[in-house]
Amino acid sequence: MNKQYIKTLVFNFRFFTWFFIGGVGFLFCCSPKLANERPNDLEDHWPKAGVTYEIFVRSFYDSDGDGIGDINGVRENLDHVSDLGANAIWFMPIMPSPSYHKYDVTDYKAIHPDYGTLEDFKALISEAHAQDIRIVIDLIINHTSSEHPWFLESKKGRDNPYRDYFVWAQKDTLEDYLEKKTITLDSDNIRQWHDPGFGEDFYYGFFYGGMPDLNFDNPKVREEVYEIGKFWLEEVGVDGFRLDAAKHIFPDDRPDDNHAFWKEFREKMVEIKSDIYLVGEVYDSKEIVAPYLPGLPALFNFDFHYTLLEALRTADGSLLPTKQKQVLDYYQGITDEFIDATISSNHDQPRILSDLDGDERKAKQAIAILMTMPGAPYLYYGEEIGMLGKKPDPNIREPFLWDVLDKDGGRATWIDPKFSTDETVIPLEVQKEDASSMFRHYQETIKLRNTDSVLALGGLELLDENYPKALMAYERVLDGERRIVFHNLGMERLELTYTTEGGEVVYSYNGATMDGKRLVFPPQSSLVVK
Structure with missing residues (x-):
């Protein structure tokens, strides 16, 4: 069932004028403020710094009423991805598998029947590309299913x-x-x-007995894997792969073999598609992660996720900029072509609003930080409407809430949600009508990044000023242009006198202001100055 409804409004000119002026006034007063908005000047920074939206198909949108989300359901809702401002979709596994999560594949060249067909997926890719949305799929080659x-x-x-x-x-x-x-x-x-x-x-089987590891010392296995990559790139038309468990192709005591394999994999894939996008999951410290960069030019930055949470919980503003500067400088020493895939959450971690004990202001500030830091940020479906979830894993992958229950024809029902219910989460369609909602905040903050090349592509510089502990402050620099970014993570109002005068406010969240050299930060507020 399509979720779109045709609404016809009949009104006279006087009512329209009142509605328009009143609505604009409400938005100006209540939403995060973007100075000098350029609605027709959205920039596409993918893959280096674009925004990617992660989707678990099973929970996203059920188009045929069987209780399970499907490919056609995503296709019907590509407008949501565009409206949010994302440049790409990363699909969690979509291949046939005996599990609900599908990280144990039984057929590498098909779509799970619950999700649809290859033709459905090709149609989705075609429509996504027409909207300048790239498609990245999970490729699980470390192991198969024990039923493969x-x-x-x-x-x-x-x-x-x-x-x-x-x-x-x-x-x-x-x-x-x-x-x-x-x-x-x-x-x-x-x-x-x-x-x-x-x-x-x-x-x-590194993960468990149902996932036997493939033997990459066997040249035949490597050739099988390269053929699988070719199938999805040439015959199906995807733009790239997210490589699951990339660290475990060979055991931990053979890291050089791991690095060499991924270089070879990249070379083989580039021969097929010169602009292929590869992002790897190497869950470890920067010293372990960095040597994978020549083979996997984009790698998830798990340090970012955990340090962001610690900074918000402890109201320590120096933690994240310092950590991120260390990571970026370290990676730069390996290669200057790396893509830092930053995350505030994903399908393996508790949802960020749950991790922050339900504090919506902190969750809103988390996305403001993510979008004003360097990197290529990933957004996990449902975070934009404040979905909740804690372990075990199925409960951080619960169905998306599109509308109030009696109108939500696309809501998946494969699981009874424990955390994201109608009592705890306001559905998307309702949030769209509220200028102060989580969705509108995500939309505006992503728009900030998509209209400001300095925030998207600029380098990160730490500031020497002796700021209060709760104030996160850093500088973004690109071709001589600068943005100074402030986030008051604490519960106390902060005021300070800035060293220069004449700056222009690019973005303000939760009432932060600049008047000449005087900066005022209410609790949990953010400010970006040009």
């Missing part, structure tokens, strides 16, 4: 042609490894060697 045909063949015996597609070892060689007790940053699985049921040979 390759693995079903592999476990039939040591002489099977597919045996070496996976990592096998005899039980008597694994005494020191069977009971692994170390919990890693990206997996709490304490058992990585698994018994397929016949007790002699065990297979390796």
